[in-house]
Amino acid sequence: MPRPSVWVTVLRAGLSHSLSQEGCRSGITVNEKRGKARVNISEALGNGRRRQVPLSIDWAPENVDAIREATLAIYRGLVAGQPVEVAIEAVAGEPEAGISNAGPINWPALIEAFRERKLGSGEIKPTTWTNIYARRMKVILAAVDRAETPVQLLEAIAAPWASQPGCRGRQLQVQQTAAILRWGVDTGRLPAEWAPPLDLSPYVGRKREAAAVTTPLAVGEILALVETIPDSKWRYAFQLLSAYGLRPEELQHLELRGGRLWCTYSKVSSRGRTEPRPLRLLPCDRWAAEWNLEANYQADRLPPMKPGLGADAMGLYMRRRELWTELRQRYEAEGEKLVLYSCRHAYAHRAHTLCTMLPTKFVAAAMGHSLETHLAAYSRWIGDDEVDAAFERAAQRMEQLETA
Template identity: 35%
Template sequence: MQQRFAQADGSISSASVALPYSWSEGYEHDLIQRIRVIANFMVQGEDLRAAANLANGASSDVSRHNWTAIAEAFEKHKREHGAGINSNTWASKYAPVVTRMIELMSGQGAPMNGPNLLEAAVRQWDLGSRSRQIATQNGAAFLRYAVERHGVSSRTWEPPHSLANVVGRRAPTREQFALSNAQVIRLVEGLQVIGSEEASRWAFAVQLCAEYGLRPTELFHLRFKGEQLWCMYCKKSGGGTTKPRRLLAAPLLDMGGAPTDWRLEQRLQAGEPLPQVVDPSLAGDRMGRFLRRQAIWQELSAEAQQLGEELVPYSLRHRYSATCHRNNVPPKFIAEAMGHSLETHLRRYARFVSHGAAAAAFNAAFGGVITEGELKK
């Protein structure tokens, strides 16, 4: 491998290093991987020889350390220190990415530094998804643990300072679709006709999300206070942490204009089962994966696409917001019922605010005759 330099007098000088591989097809993958590691060190300011030596150290680091033993120690550390995670948390949030990292480290052409290892390990999750974000954070924690507790080279195996590029961003999406009453009813009936236990549970989940405006993860945080149904989920965001809230129904109307009688609260009190989800924080992903396989969801998705919009699990929650706005519920109260701030609500759901409703509110307040056209002037 050779590096050339242009000198001030116009001449060319060079430096070269020999790589420890035969020039044959069998070593192609390893050779390319080593060149990438050397190039990474050179980007950080090292010359060719220094970068090659560091890459040699990274290669020996892979074989010198027992990464499986480090992973076992990391699990023990996570269980017994700090907040102390439980078996389900380890199995759902840590084990998938750590196991993948160990597989990569023990296979042919193992990554030779922390950033490359982390990027390769999280490739199985969609860019920008919550699942990929969690995997990236926990994979980085494993690398930091290896550096701090097991003598692994920090220069080689420290994860990148910023994880944003590893997590990535989803491709730009269309406006998310708000399902109509009739479409929600079709969805529920389409799931129920499948006849499986799993489909019945998801039909129940769909009904709850549509009528109460729930986030999918909130399905697993429902409690009764006396006769009132509450959601105890507290969402953390840049605007602070939301509080538990009483759930207020926005009933769906059937084709005849009568409220559907799904008896949701009675069914919850009777213990009707919800879908089986190991990690409630990933319930949205789990719901999406199930629904996208169903013919009725594909049919509704095509209808959304005709309007240039995208059907997602949150389309059930969007239905709740749109319905409340159409029935002139003040935005402040809709935001409170949905468990977010008024600012967040107006930023997300301004498209559902009716100008006609604004005119009616002003007329009611001031007794004048204000037309919708006058408000737009």
């Protein structure tokens, strides 16, 4: 039997995920029959009789969402106690699985379908939707009553940021609004006239000033901050961030495996999903080795933090520290920016400027991201002095090889 196409695999995986969220683990599947989609219902769901429901939807990759929504509609009808024939009739034979562009747009249903698509495809995690997408979807729902066109909607979305052109929050809100409009049109959930404009720059705006550059903390600053943190749990958390170059969220995903400290955090991005990794101190960081963080690790030594909100909790705590505030003000005066990620940036900076024998790809692996991400994020800190020093070391190495 030939292997299914990639889009078919995505369809079935997404459908299985959506069904499992509604309590259905088996008993309903989809396949192709004479170029159309067909829903297969097991005896358990079909009141003792297997059913095969032909849909009027073409079995094609552009109809992944329509097929999934039609199947879910049938299942929901069955769960609601409708007779099998009624649940099937509500969907089967209707163009585009009951999706219609006539009448008012059901925006909450559109957003819910968008959420299921994002989660079902594995593109994002549920926590990402909750922490990042959900609040921006609420903004869209609050603005749709004032908009009759995509341009009006984008203008309403951008209005609260009128005094902050180009800011990151405004950019993300506009981009996610355009994304759901584009997806809605592509899947037939919205009329074609709701397609967003290709150029979003007028709605995002342009920053009047250059953004402050997030810079790495110096070792002396790290050690001074550790000395001024009075709470032992928060001090331990800050030491872990600084010694291993962790993302703040990763503090809640640490465990000991065979005597080694591991990070089990999985970050999903366009470049894929990160894998669990053992944590490593840089060879140049003797000060970090003296802390014995790995040997003394215990989860209860860390402060309590809500899942997904570790960075917020620690950021709030650090902003209440006098030395942290002084450093932030000094950084800002120099056109730079101090944030928790400055600890992670400092790890990368030390790796490239002090531990020059470490290949970049290994530093990226130790930090838990791809080489492409690493180069994009940290190459801007490689100045002319570092480049000159690297070339000088290479020349010295060549001379040693030639005279050996």
